[in-house]
Amino acid sequence: MKNLSVFLFVLSLCMLHHIVSGAGIRIANQLKSKKLLWMRCYSKDDVIGPKIISMGQNYTFYFGVNFFHTTRYMCTLKQGPNYKHYQKFTAFKVFSNLDTGGLWDWSAREDGIYLEKEEGSFVQNPVYKHKEFDWID
Secondary structure, three states: OHHHHHHHHHHHHHHHHHHHOEEEEEEEEOOOOOOOEEEEEEOOOOEEEEEEEOOOOEEEEEEEOOOOOOOEEEEEEEEOOOOOEEEEEEEEEOOOOOOOOEEEEEEEEOOEEEEEEEOOOOOOOOEEEEEEEOOEO
16 A cells, blocks of 8 residues: 555656646747748647747747657748748757756847757756757748
8 A cells, every 4th residue: 555655646746747847939030121930830739820920029839748758849930021031940859858848949030040948947958049040042
């Protein structure tokens, strides 16, 4: 009976960690000349967008990391007004069972797409703002 109680306690802690742990993606439009930013993101289970983000604005969405820590989001960004310049990329992924993801903060700028990974609970390696991708013509 004692073993069962310990097992149920540990299981409930794991479940609580799974429920409380969250992650998010922020897409910010830092383009110039009042350009719009088109975005669409998806995972195995969800589709976010398409959405149009005005200059100086951002769009943020939060989600839970799945039990197996395999949550991954792919995003496509297109630069207005003619949406000729674009990039498709992995916008979120978990690296270990202790990683709950944190907030992945993406910024679309004229010269490319920048990433900053803000610390969340158990995020092992925060990433400071740097250019991650160039635009594809």
